[in-house]
Every structure is written in C-alpha cells, then in structure tokens.
Amino acid sequence: MTNDAQEAATMTVEQQLAADVAVVEAMPANEGFEPEIIVFACHYCAYAAADLAGSMRLQYPTNVRMIKLPCTGKLEVIHLLKAFEAGADGVYAAGCLEGECHYLKGNLWARKRIGHVKTLLEELGIDPKRVEMFNMSSAMGARFAETARGFTERIRKLGPNPVRPREGFDPAEAVRARMGDAALPDDSAAEVAGAEITAIIEEGLKT
C-alpha cells in the first residue's frame, strides 16, 4: 500500500478532502475541463444517501455517474482499472459507514482494494488520488453531495485521465505537468500506461 493509501484508510471524508485541497490547490486549474467520474455505490447506504441528497435538493456538479452495486464488497479491482482504461478521469467507491455494512464487512474489502488500485495506478504513472473510498450512511445526503463536490474539484485540478486521448489535448504533456518528467520518459508513455492497464485486465480475465 502506498503512503497515500495508508493515510487515506485512517482518515475521515472531511480529512481526506481537506488534505486534497492542500495538495491539489497548488496545481494549475484546468479551465473548461469537465471530468468524467464514475461512482460505485452500494445499494443500502451510499445509493440511498445520493437519493436523499436529491430529496433535499442539495446541488452538486453534474460530473459524477453512478453505478449501483449490491455492496462495495462487490467492487472488483478489475472494474476500477477498467474505468480508467475506458477513460474515466476519476473513480470512487461510496459504501456504508465502517462497521455498518449491510453485508457486515463488504466496505472493508472495498477499502482494501481501493488501496491496492492506488498502488497500481502509481506504478502506471497515474495519480493515485484519482481513485478513492468514501463512507456514508443512508441519512447523509449532505455528505454525498459534499463528497461529489470535493472529488470533482479534486479531479478538475488533477486534469484529464492521461491514458484517454482527447481532441486538442496532449495526454503526455498533462502527465508530465502532474508527475514530472521522470514519470514520462517519452511521449508515448501515456499509451504505454493505457496498454499496461489493458494488459493487467486481460491477464485478470484470463485467470
């Protein structure tokens, strides 16, 4: 597990997001960049919290797209990687509060896997902050909205997913800007990273 991931595992949502502000604030704003973010939400808590945010008419950015799972325990590493390969700029899981999982421990497994994916991303030269685990109860509509806002802001700062080709946007340049030259020995590094993800996924599917 990376240091980041270890830290994140012991932090509250507020702390996680607050820490980001400090880290990410220094980064240049990506004017006009609207990130695509996938949220994996468990049926019992986080999905219900998102609905409650709706009932309460709490406003948050339009960037998050939800995929409902019975439990974040069902969230597989391969699904997280696939999201990046497909081009998502950020991915997070939202599960029940720790100790309150409807399926007893699913959210704890999810946290572990998110930590693992952070390590993989880092190895691939993708900022591990692009993936995160959050916890909330079904009564926390406000927390859902706040998380969506905070995470969108984070990804907005981190810029586009470097493995996704976009018109008028050089992914290699973007990665270099974020990670420094060392992370990207040559211009094809982004493609390499994308290919590596594909390889990991294919390997996973084979076994």
Added chain:
Amino acid sequence: MSSAAPERSVGAALVLGGGVAGMQCSLDLAEGGYKVYLVEKQPALGGHMAQLDKTFPTNDCAMCTIAPKLVEAGRHLNIEIMTNSELAALEGEPGNFTAKVTHDARYVDPAKCTSCGACAEVCPVVVPDSYNMGMAGRKATYKLYPQAIPNTYAVTKLGQSPCKLACPAATSAQGYVALVAAGRFKEAYKVAAEPNPFVSTCGRVCTASCEEACSRGDVEAPIAIRSLKRFVADWANENLPPPERAEIKFDEKVAIIGAGPSGLTAARDLALLGYKTTVFEAKPEAGGMLRFGIPEYRLPKAALQQDIDRVLGLGVELRVNQAAGKDFTVDSLLADGYQAVFLGVGLQGGRPLPIPGNDAKGVFTAVDLLRDITLERPIEIGKKVVVIGGGDVAFDAGRAVLRLGADEVTLVCIEDDESVPGSDEEREEGSDEGISLITSRMPTAVKTDSDGRVTGVEFSACVLGEPDARGWRPPVPVQNTQSELDCDTVVFATGQGLVADFMQGLEGVHVERNQIVFDKETHATGREGVFAGGDAAATGPWTAIEAVAAGRRAARSIHNYLRGEHLVAVMDKRKPEARPGEDILATLEVTPREVMPHIAGATRMRTWDEVSTGFSMEQAVAEAKRCLNCAICSECYECVHACGPGAFLHDEEDTEVDVSVGAVVLASGFDPTPLGSHGEYGYGRYPNILSALEYERMLSASGPNQGEVKRPSDGRHPKKVAFIQCVGSRDQDHDYCSSVCCMFANKQAMLTIDHEPDCKPTVFLMDMRAMGKGFDGFYQRALDMGVVYIRSRPSDIKEDPATGDALITWEDEAGQLHTDRYDMVVLSVGLEPSRRTQDAAGSLGIALNRHGFCQLEEYRPLDTSRPGVFVAGPFSEPKDIPDSVAQASAAAAQVMVSLAYSRGTLTAEKVYPVEKDVVGEEARVGVFVCHCGSNIASVIDVKGAAEYANSLPGVVCSNDTIYTCSSDSLARIKELVGEHDLNRVVVASCTPRTHEPIFQDTLREAGLNPFLFEMANIRDQASWVHRDEPEGATQKAKDLIRMSVARARELEPLYKIDVPLTHAAAVIGGGIAGMTAAAALGDMGYEVHLVERSEKLGGRVLEIDRTIKGSDPAEFVAALERRVLANPKVKVHMGANLTDFHGFIGNFASVIEGRDGARTPIEHGVVIIATGAKEDRPEVFGLGSSQKVVTGMDLEKLLAEDDPAVKDADSVGFMLCAGSLDENKGYCSRTCCAQSIKNAIRLKEQEPDRPVYIWFKEIRTAGLTEEYYTRARELGVVFTRYDNQERPLVTANGSVQVDFKDPYLNKRIEMPLDLLVLATPAVPNEGNEDLSKMLKVPLTADGFYLEAHVKLRPVDFASEGIFLCGSAHYPKGIEETISQAYAAAGRAAAILAKPALKAGGVVAEVDQDKCAACLTCVRICPYGVPSIESDTKKAKIEAAACQGCGICVSECPVKAIELHHYTDAQVFAKEEALIGEQV
C-alpha cells in the same frame, strides 16, 4: 395458548402500530402464512425509530437499518397497510374478531400518487414539521419523511377555515392569504377569482364576513383579508394578461338578463363550463349596482371595469341598452334559441318612505341620486342635506353629496348607536369628512315651503320593536319627542325596489313582495329553463358577494339542467370549522394589523379620488403572514393544479371499515412524556432547553440543521451540553424506569462530541441503566471519549437572560449544592404508553395497569387481558428496539399458535403469465423516459433524451411519458413490449430503490423475466441535484440512459427455483427458552426435536424459589413441560446432544447423540439455540471462604429450605455486581438487581426490624421493576453506592464484616453481618464454543451468541435458518426469555410456513471448472455459505443461503465466481458506455 375455535378461525391478524415492532410482527405473520392488516395512525410507517439519527449501542444509522424493513413491509402482498387509521373497537371472540378501523381522509389517492412532490412545492402553507419535532417547517401537503412508506403524499386538513366558511361564495380566503404570504400573487389572484370574478370590486367594497370570523380577531385584530384581496387584484391588473377566450364545448346558449354581479358571475362560470352566453343589460354600461350604486371614491369605475373586462374577455357577449320587456322578453329569448335564461336583475328602484312630503322638490332617493351621479346627469343639490338611513348606501349618498358641493350633511337613522347598519369603515370615513349621525330617530314628515321645496324634516325619537318574520325590527315612536331639522335637501336611503314590469305576464315566474319567487338551492323559477338570482331574487337587497354566490350556484344549476341531470342542490361542500386551539392563541405574539394608507379626510372630501390607496407589497406580505392557517390546508387547490396524475381528493370523507381477523397485536408504542408538567426545567420557556427527540433530530444529517449542533437561541455551536435523565420517569407520576433514556443520552453525548469535538457533554443521572447487551461497553466508550457523568438529579434550571445559558443547580452525593453554566440542555424525556391506545383500551376490552401500560400476567409477557389480543413493544412496558422487535416476532408466534388451523387460508399469491424465453435473442430494448410531472422535465430535456435513446444500439422503441409509473403508462409499457417484441426494458425516471419493483412487476405481467429490467436514475441523481445546470443535467441523463441501455443489452433472465424444505425444527436446550420455542412450533403443527443434554427439563429457572411477583416458577415449568410432552409433534431427546450438523437453511441434517452413544439422524429446516447461561462463582468478597458468604442462587436455596442461616440472620447484606462491571466481566448480568431486591424485600417482610443492606455499583431495575426498588427503600433497605476505585472490603472467616465508604458521610464504616449475598455474574454455559463452531455462528467476546443485527434481528443469526433465544443470547429474566423464545419460534415459523424455499436471483455461483479450491471464498464469506463439496472437491455456494453481496466474487483469485445480475460484462458495459459514444 390453545387454538381457539380452530375450524372457524380467520386466517388474518390486525397489527396496531406501524413502528418497528408493528412492521416486524406483520412481516413475520405475512411470511408465516397470514393476511395482515397493519393499522397506523400516521400517514406513513416507521414510528419513532424513523426519527432517530443513530441507534445504540453501535451508533448505526437508524434510517439505514429501518429503511429495508419499510420497503419490505410496504411491498408485501399479504400486508395491507392502513395509514391515517385507528383501531376503534373490537368485537367477537378469539379466532373471529370484527375490528372497527377508522380512517382519516388522506385527501390523496395512493393508487395515483407517484410521490413526485410537485404538490408540496406549490403548497403555500407551512406548518411545524412533527417529524422534525417542530424544528423545521413542512407543507400542508406532505410526505412524513423522504423515505416514507407508503411512498405517498397526504394533506393535513383540520376542516375548513372560518374565513372560508363565512364567505357566501366559499372563497378560500386562507388560500389566497397564504399565497400572498409566499409572495405568489398570480396564484393568489387565481384562488380569489376562482369563485368570484369581482376580485377588484370585492377587494374594495365587500362586507368581508371572513374578517368577522377570522381567528386572529381573538388575538388582536383579524387579518385584513379584503385589503389583501384588493392587493392581489391590483397586482393582477398590472401584471396579468387578459384571459384567453373560453372554449365553447356545448351547443346550448344561455341568456343572462342583467349585467350586475350575479349575472356576470353566472355568465363567467357558464362560459368557463363551455357555453355561449349573452348578457342583456338595460343600462348603457355593465356592473349593475356596483357601478350605479357605489360612488367613485369608494369603488373607482376603472377597478370595476377591470373585473368586467376579465369576464368579457372569456367571450361572454354583452348587449347594453337592452331593456327587458321593451327590447326583448324572456319569451323572445327562448324563441331565439337560448335554452336557458338567468334573471340576474337587481333592485333598481329607489323607495322613499311613505311620509308626508316625500315627493317635495329637493327630495331624492339614494339609488337614483347615486345612479345619476354615475351617469353624470345634472343634479341640483342644496347646501344642507339630511340623509334618511344609516346603512352603507346612506353613507355613500351623504359622502357623495358632500362631493357635489353640500356644506352640511346629517344622517338620521332609526337604529341606536350600537346597531347602525353601516360598516365601521363608512362611519369612520364619513365622520372624518364631517358627516354627522343622529340615531334612534324616525322621520314623520318632510316639511316644505309654499313652493313645495324642502325646508326640513320632522322626527320622532324611536326604539326598535320586536323582529318580524323576516327579521326586520320596525321602529316604535316614543310619544312627545318630536323635533325638526332644517335642510334644503332630503335623501332617502331607505330601501330599493324591483322594477319588474317586464315580468308581468311571464308564464310561470311569480313576483311576491317585490321578489322573484325561486328555489333557494337550485335557483330555478316556476318556468322551466328560467333561473333567477341577485338582489331581485333574495330576501332583500344583498351584498355583492352574496350576489356573486347566487350567480355561481345558478350557473352550476343551469349546467346541470342543460346536461339533463337532476336539478339538485349544488351548494359548496362544507366541512367542520377549524380553529387553532386556545393553547396556540395564548402563546401568540401580538402583531398589529397593517393599516392601509388613505387620503386625509379634509383633502379628499371634495374630490372623487379613491380614499384608500392600497397595501404596498411589503405590507401585503407582512399582513398575510399574520394568518394562523386555521385549517392547515387552505384549500387553495394549487396541489390539484400541480398534480399530473390527478391524485388529489379534497372532498374525501373520513371512513370506518370493519375487518375480520382472528387475532390482534397491539404494537402501538409510546408517546414521549409531555413536558408541560416539568415546567421547572424551563422547557418551552427557554429556547436552549430541548427534549431528547428534538436533539436527536438536530443531530440527524437529514434533520433541520443537516446535522449541525446549534443553540436555538443564537445558532452558536455549544461548548457545554447537559443531559438531564429521568425527566418524566422515576418520579411520583411515573414510578417506572423508561429503560432507554440512559443509553439514548450516552449515544447523544457521544454524537455531540463527534459533531463538535471541543464540546463537553455532561450527563446528570441517578443510575446508569446499561443493562442490555453491549451497553456497558458503550457507556465505557462514552467515558473514554470524555463524557462527564454527575450522579444527581438537578433541582432547578434557570436561564441567564443575557446569554441564553442555562444555570443548573444540583446537589452532589455529599449533599453539597452547586450551580453550573451550560450552553444547552437536553432533557431525556421518558416514555408513556401510547395515549391513543390507552383511550381505546375500553373499546378494545383490554385492561391497563396503574401506569397505563397493558396489563400482563406473570409468565405471559405477550397476552393482554383479552384472549386473542397480544401485545408487543413499549405499550407493554418501556423497552428498547431489540426487545420490541423480539417481542413483535413473539407476538406473531402467539398469533400463529392461536390461528394454526387457518394458516394460509387468506394469503394471496400473484399469478403471472408464462415468461417468454429470450435466451439467444438479440437485445430489443424499449426505453421509457419519465417527465415526473415537472420534476425531471423542468430541468432535463426529456423529449430530447428519449429521442437520443432511440439512436442507441439495440433500442427499438423509445418513449417519453409524464409519469412512467402511473397505471396507464404501465399498461402502455406492456402494450409496447408486445408490439415491438421487446426483450429488455429501460426506464429513466426516479430511483430504483422505490420504483424498480413496480416496473419489474410490469415486466412479469408482460411475460418478461423481471431481471431484464434496468433503471436510470435521472431525477434523484440528476434533475433534483443539478437544477441550475439544465444542459449538464440533460447530458448526464443521456449518459445514464446510454449506460443503462448498454447494461440492459447484457442482462440475462434469472429464475428463482423452488428448493425443498424440511418442515421441522431442532431446538437445543430444554430450559424455559427451549421448551417455550418447541411448544410454540409444535402447537403450530411443525415437527420439533427438543435436545436437552441433562436428564431434566426446566433448566436453571428451577433454582429460583419465588419470583419477584411471589410465584413458584416450578409450577410454571411443570405446566410448560406437560405442554411439551403432550404434543405429539415435539420429540424430546433427553441426555442428548446435537452433532454432525451440516446443510443450509431449510435443509439441515444432524445427528442426535445420546449419552449412551445412540445416534439418531434427523433432518430439519431450522435450528434454535436455547442453551442458557449459569451463575458464576468467582472468588471475590469472601465467596468460598465462609459459609456466611453465598451467591444469589445459594440464597434462593436457603430460602426455599427455610434454612436457619437465613431465618436466624440478624443482619443481611447484598453485594451487587460482585465480579462484574469490572476488569473481569465488563457486562451487566441484567437480572441480579431485581433478584437481590426481591429477596431483600422478602427478608424485610419476614422480619421488618432486621437490617438489610445493599451495596451496588448501579441499580438497574429497568421498566416496571422500578416499583420494587421503590418498595425496598420504603421498607428501609439501606442502599449504598460503591465504585471500582473504592470497593468494599469483606472480611470473611467465621463472621462476615463489610468495610465500605459511605459517600454521604464521606468516611469508611465497618459493618458486621450474619449473611452476605453476592450477586455474581451470569456466564455462558459450557459448550457454547463447540456448538458455535459446529453451527458456524459467532460468539461475542464474553462468550454469548452474537445475533445477526443488534437492533433489528435480535434472535436471528447472520446465517439463515439459525436462531437463538434466552440467556444464550445474553442474561435475561423469565418473561424476557419467554418472549424471546416465542420470537425465535415466530422467526423460524416464517420459514417453515412456506411449501418450499425460493432460491436464486442475485446470488453468487461458482464455475467449478475454474475453481482451485483455495478456500478464499469459504474463509471470507460473512455468512459462511461457501463450502467445498466432498465429491467434487470444489467450492459450492448454496443459492438458498447466499445473500448476494458479491464479496467472494471480488476476492476469488481465479475469477471462478460470478454474481448474477452484476456480471463483469454488465459492469464493463456501463463503464465503456460512459466514455464510449458521447453525443
């Protein structure tokens, strides 16, 4: 307990109370084969638990845990939910009751309501939200809380407001006032104009009986309703466009004679109904008396014309200068093709009094005078004018002649000062303008000069006589009181007459005493097709609003006539008058009525300018906000207009129904103790003093502050919060402990720190009653977090008025007084038994105990005094959620026992068509995009999204619907499935959490597998949360639809298969828990194996000599044993153990192994663990070193044998918590306080002078056991607290001596005793560990069994089909054990009642070809479901037991497991679709 009248019993039960206990009971019963009527007084289920933020001792989110229950209860085919309902009476016998259920109108049809919430958006009435304990507002049209089930809105309507009832035209005055208060003037105008086109006019000159009736008049002054009406009219005239022409829907034409208020109202209403109407008016302009009788300064012609223009704008034809009888006749109209004629003629003739000189020069009638002024005819008026009359017309005439140039105007009337008929306003304004008024004078003659010109009027003083038949009081002259007034002009304002020449000879229409004769209700005259209204058809000159009302009624009557319907009364529906209670009025702040600006008297008296200039917008809103919303629902009908599916039923009536049931369960819960009686703590006076439930809402993320803790007085975050325990418990009025408030306060104190880390909570308490499982650990956590506990009951709280802080005065244990300052105080309010059920107890025939709780007999914790009626939850005694839930399942079991023979007789099962086989077919997706009224469509381009969906691969049809879930839309989905041969369906609308089952059901009805359905949430997760970004929201909606279509194409049908089920149970343990559970299941007709390892049934309860109520438990045990042994279904295996257990829910197989080694294989569907607990004998306080130190159970034996060690003991001490609540055993054994107090009382009663001492850490006599604590103290038992820091020292060799610290004296005392009784802890029975391993069920750290969910599944294990009860779960008393045993039986029966188990659907399945048998899944499944098959040596997941979480799927290193409905292909499809093909 035996089955009553089995052959005739009804297979249904009524459960009263939709809280968590009622829901659990209903679910168990419905699953167990019974039809259930779930009766709830609120509009939604959930009870108090739905209001909680968190639940102790885990601090789980309450909503998370209760929401699935809500959904389950709401969806169950065999639970009929009756909300807004009350069980009023119960007749009949057990097995065959008739229950009378009253139902308060909901005013919304639940079958049509889609819960879109558009109604609440537009509702202008805001009232305190009871769900949020009044700390937030809600609308009159509301859903109790966002997750409420039934997921349906309701209207709070207390009747009708006094203002509406007082208005002749039934104007919803409260409605437009509320809309003005909300700043919604357009809607306000619509409401004001709905019954009355003369908004502008009546806003100026209405007699406003609404204001006379206004409740606010009882406070300081009524709402200025009329002025508000004028405000909205003036606003509308400036801001609203002219009306559109009304559509003509019928061929019939209607003629209206007279363009006054009644005629024009009738014309307008008929035009709106769809008739061509023509108004004939004799005068050159429309308006009738409004135009020709009311002077300009009071009603400007322009204002009147605005009203008239809005009528004419609808297409009403006006023909002026058309005099009836001259230019046309009624007959000619009928001949000209008018099918109906309305006579809206007024009283146009002025009538002077019949006195000498009434025809002199200079005499006018007011009617003629005012008419001539309007027509601008030349009028010769003198300088000194006398007006005869005191009504508004007299004032109008007097004030008008001033403006014509008169110098002096005097009004003379027959009425006395008190009864002058003119309005206060006219009198005041007249007086301002210099008009004098002389009362109690009747004119006797008009004096003239020789030319016949007026010179004066002669009067007599008079009094008013007795009223005649029509209510008129004739004046009676007083003898010899003649006087004379000089003047040159006299105006008679003394009456009007009908100029009805044209009616002469009109067949069938009669005129009597100046009035047209007509039917008062239908307005029909004697001539068919001819109707009448207005001043000429009334009991005398009327007011404008009454004329309007008459026109309205006549129009509806004419419509009925023309449509060939019966001419029936078409009066407005009236409901009882609603007024706010005295308590509300008494606490209102006085807010003066807004005064409308007007031109000063001296300035205005010579001009015709309008006197009053109208409210400003700010004034209007401020004035409207004074409204008290008497009826809550204002009947503005904004909701009706906003509701797309037409679900509102504002005329719904309250109803009463009889339901036939075999049994009844009272689960009606508690009411918080009202705080009025505890005024000493300042509740209600000091804003920073809250009740615990109020504070709970404040802590809740979905509460009024979204979880922010703030002082109500100033919004400041508190730094010191005090909790005061036992408010409304353990006092003179409540000699019981409310059981839950200590833990409630612990929880709230901890949550306070979570929310406000630098806040210091302090709890003032007498005892910490943490006697439940895990409660002491929870208390310890609170201590660790820094919560401060003070052992004191504060005597007084005062508010520091400067800061709003609370000053709490309290006494410490040494008797020292302290006063401390706190920012905020929370009162831990006690629980009282449901007041409604207490009130109904008489009609239900059940006895209550002295506290008002349900009267229960010992050993029968579920039976009320009426056979066939059972109880569950706090209505029996204060209890927490798990105890209530357990009791609920137990009551269900009791019902199942009593109705065993009628099981399954009334349950229904829905039949669906055969499902079409779609395997191998190419996906043909149908997409339905919902507008949800305007909920989605106001933000998202729904049509665009639907068109876009049509372009997606695999989509063969796409549709947009206003409400996709309305029944006609669902029918359309079914049609389209057939038409387009659809094999996948996607709905883009609200949330699958509430609506997926509805659509899946539609698929099944259409012959498709329900798993071929997919939903995109574009409301809760798009339109509602991106209101300000319509483009982004539309894009997101399209993305979500694209993702859903992509997944839909990958969906596969899933089938639930029937898994056979063994209808037998194994019960482990033959104590009272095991015996009770076995007997209950046996009585229900299931085979039971009761396995007891000893040679005797009864368990440890037999060691007790006498219960606290004085009975011998052995008798109860013997009876229970007879019941068990007598039942042929129950096989008792003595001296035996259960071994070789394997299998899964419904299909367990085990071996019963006797002590002799005999092995009996059994098959069973369920297991119940009832292995009990035992008393520990730790070597503390001298136990074991002296005969004089014994345990509680030892004492029972000594008492039973009347042993001299007790009998002759001169002093006895009890040491509570001996070896518990300490570092060894951190938990409370729950029963020993009561046991010790029971025996202390017995010892005192035997020998009152014998000193008895009790040393304790905590006294935990929860619930009604508190009485015995009170009794013990009354008998002189000495109670002394100790703690783990300063434990008493016991010296025990020959004698016993206790050395302890007296906290009050603050010094140590040595106390010699003859007997010391230790309350030692209860510990789990040996063998728990082995059994837990065999059954694969978990234990707690203390060695007791760990249930599936502390709150809502107290007798279940996470592994399906395994249950527990009794002290194996946690130490408990006899009644609790019986209750839990029934609960386990009830839960087990809910499984055994099924012919077969349904398995499959969203479950994990192993591909055994890939499986490497690595055991990962076996190890990590939280439910222990996967196993390695013995023959294949591969993992297998039993579908019937799988919970479908997918944890194993994600961890399987070789991806050999798949979770159906969440396959890789399905998840990848969504991910790829998001980015893949955007538009």
